[in-house]
Amino acid sequence: MSDTKQQPPANEPEKGHPSGAGKTRRDFLNEITLGALGVAGLGSVAVTYQFFSPNVLFEPPTAFRAGTPDLYPTNSVSFLQDQQVYIVRTADGFYAVSAVCTHLGCITQWKPEADMIACPCHGSKFHKDGVKIEGPAPRPLPHFSVTLTPDGELLVDKLQTVKSTQVLKA
Amino acid sequence: MATTLHSLLEQLRETRAWKSVFRRGPALTNRTRSQAVFGNLFLHWMPVKVREKSLAVRASYYLGSISFLLFLALTITGILLMFYYHPAVPQAYRDMKDLRFVVSNGVFLRNAHRLAAQLMVLLVFLHMFHVFYRGGYKPPHEFNWVVGVILLLVTLFLSYTGYLLPWDQLAFWAITVGTNIMSAMPIIGGKLRFTLLGGNLVGENALLRFYVLHVVVLPLIALFFIGVHFWRVQKDGGLTVRSKDDGKE
Numbered sequence: 001m002s003d004t005k006q007q008p009p010a011n012e013p014e015k016g017h018p019s020g021a022g023k024t025r026r027d028f029l030n031e032i033t034l035g036a037l038g039v040a041g042l043g044s045v046a047v048t049y050q051f052f053s054p055n056v057l058f059e060p061p062t063a064f065r066a067g068t069p070d071l072y073p074t075n076s077v078s079f080l081q082d083q084q085v086y087i088v089r090t091a092d093g094f095y096a097v098s099a100v101c102t103h104l105g106c107i108t109q110w111k112p113e114a115d116m117i118a119c120p121c122h123g124s125k126f127h128k129d130g131v132k133i134e135g136p137a138p139r140p141l142p143h144f145s146v147t148l149t150p151d152g153e154l155l156v157d158k159l160q161t162v163k164s165t166q167v168l169k170a
Numbered sequence: 171m172a173t174t175l176h177s178l179l180e181q182l183r184e185t186r187a188w189k190s191v192f193r194r195g196p197a198l199t200n201r202t203r204s205q206a207v208f209g210n211l212f213l214h215w216m217p218v219k220v221r222e223k224s225l226a227v228r229a230s231y232y233l234g235s236i237s238f239l240l241f242l243a244l245t246i247t248g249i250l251l252m253f254y255y256h257p258a259v260p261q262a263y264r265d266m267k268d269l270r271f272v273v274s275n276g277v278f279l280r281n282a283h284r285l286a287a288q289l290m291v292l293l294v295f296l297h298m299f300h301v302f303y304r305g306g307y308k309p310p311h312e313f314n315w316v317v318g319v320i321l322l323l324v325t326l327f328l329s330y331t332g333y334l335l336p337w338d339q340l341a342f343w344a345i346t347v348g349t350n351i352m353s354a355m356p357i358i359g360g361k362l363r364f365t366l367l368g369g370n371l372v373g374e375n376a377l378l379r380f381y382v383l384h385v386v387v388l389p390l391i392a393l394f395f396i397g398v399h400f401w402r403v404q405k406d407g408g409l410t411v412r413s414k415d416d417g418k419e
C-alpha cells in the first residue's frame with residue numbers, strides 16, 4: 001500500500017505536500033502503522049493456524065499386513081475390525097474395500113444373508129465391491145491397494161486408493 | 171420491627187465503611203438511587219427503572235433469565251466436575267464412570283450438569299421463538315437480536331463440545347458424524363475438520379481440544395456476549411411488551 005503514497009520531505013511542515021494530494025506526515029505515519037499492524041495481524045493468524053495443525057500424529061498406521069492369502073476362502077468377504085477394511089476374495093483374486101461409510105464416517109457391516117454391505121447409521125447400502133445400492137452415501141466405498149509382501153502376506157495400504165477394477169490375482 | 175431494621179440499614183449506610191465500598195451514602199432520592207445502580211460494576215448494565223408490565227410473567231416468561239441462571243448453574247457444576255476429570259484417553263471414560271459410581275454426590279453433579287445443559291438448549295430456543303413472535307427483533311432491537319443469535323450458536327457449540335467429554339461410544343460417533351458434516355463444507359471443510367480434531371480421527375487430540383473449547387474458550391465468549399446482550403436490553407428501552415399485556419387483557 002505504501003508504494004503509491006509519497007512521503008513528504010522531512011523539511012516540509014505539517015501541511016500537505018505540494019505535489020502529493022494533500023497528504024500530511026500524520027496521514028502517512030497512520031497508514032504505515034495500520035499497514036504494519038495489518039501485516040502483523042495476518043501473520044499471527046497464520047502462525048496460530050500452523051500451531052493448531054499437528055505435525056506428528058499418534059494415529060494407527062495406515063498400511064497393514066492382512067495375513068497369508070489362504071486365510072481367505074474364494075468368494076468370501078472378511079471384515080477386519082481393527083483396520084475397518086473388508087478383504088474380498090473372488091474367483092479373480094483379492095481386493096480391499098473400505099468399511100467406512102462415505103456418508104458420515106460410520107462403520108458399515110457385511111450382511112452375508114443379503115449379500116450387501118449396510119451402514120447402521122443412515123441406511124446406506126453397498127455391493128461387496130463398494131458400488132452403492134442406495135442411501136444417502138454420495139460415493140461408492142473406495143478400494144485400497146493390495147500387494148503381496150516378499151514373504152507372501154497380503155499388504156493393504158489405506159492411503160492408496162485404487163480403481164475398483166484392480167484385483168490382486170490369487 | 172420493620173422500622174427498626176430500616177433505620178439500622180440507614181445507619182449502616184451512613185458509616186464510613188459503607189460509603190467507602192459503595193462510594194455513596196443512603197439512596198434517599200430517585201437520583202441517588204440511579205447513581206447507586208450506575209456506580210456499581212455488577213448493576214450498571216441493569217436498568218435503573220423497569221416498567222411494571224415488563225416484569226409480568228406474560229411479558230417474557232423469564233425465558234432469558236432462566237437461560238442465564240442455567241448458564242450459572244452449568245458453570246458451578248462444571249467447575250466441580252473438572253476436579254475429577256482428566257481430558258485424556260482412556261482416563262476420561264473412567265473418570266466419568268467414577269463420577270457416577272464412586273465419587274460422593276458425583277452422580278448428582280454429573281446429572282445436574284447434563285440436564286441443565288439440555289434444558290438450557292431448550293430454553294434458549296424457546297427464548298428465541300418468544301422474542302421472534304413478539305417482534306423483538308425490530309428496531310431498535312436488531313443488533314441485540316444478532317447478539318442473541320450468536321449466543322444461540324455458542325450454546326449449541328458448548329453443548330456439542332461437551333458431548334465428547336464422557337468419551338463413550340455415543341460421544342465418539344456423534345463427534346465423528348458431526349465433524350464429517352463439517353468436512354462437507356466446500357474448500358475449507360477438510361482443513362477445518364483436521365484442525366478442530368487435531369488429526370484425521372476422533373482421538374486424544376480431539377478430546378483435549380474439545381475440552382479446552384468447552385471449559386475455557388466458549389464460556390468466555392458466552393459471558394462476553396451475555397454482558398452485551400443484557401446491557402443492550404437496557405439501552406434499547408427494555409423488553410418489547412405489547413400494549414394488551416398491560417396487566418389487563
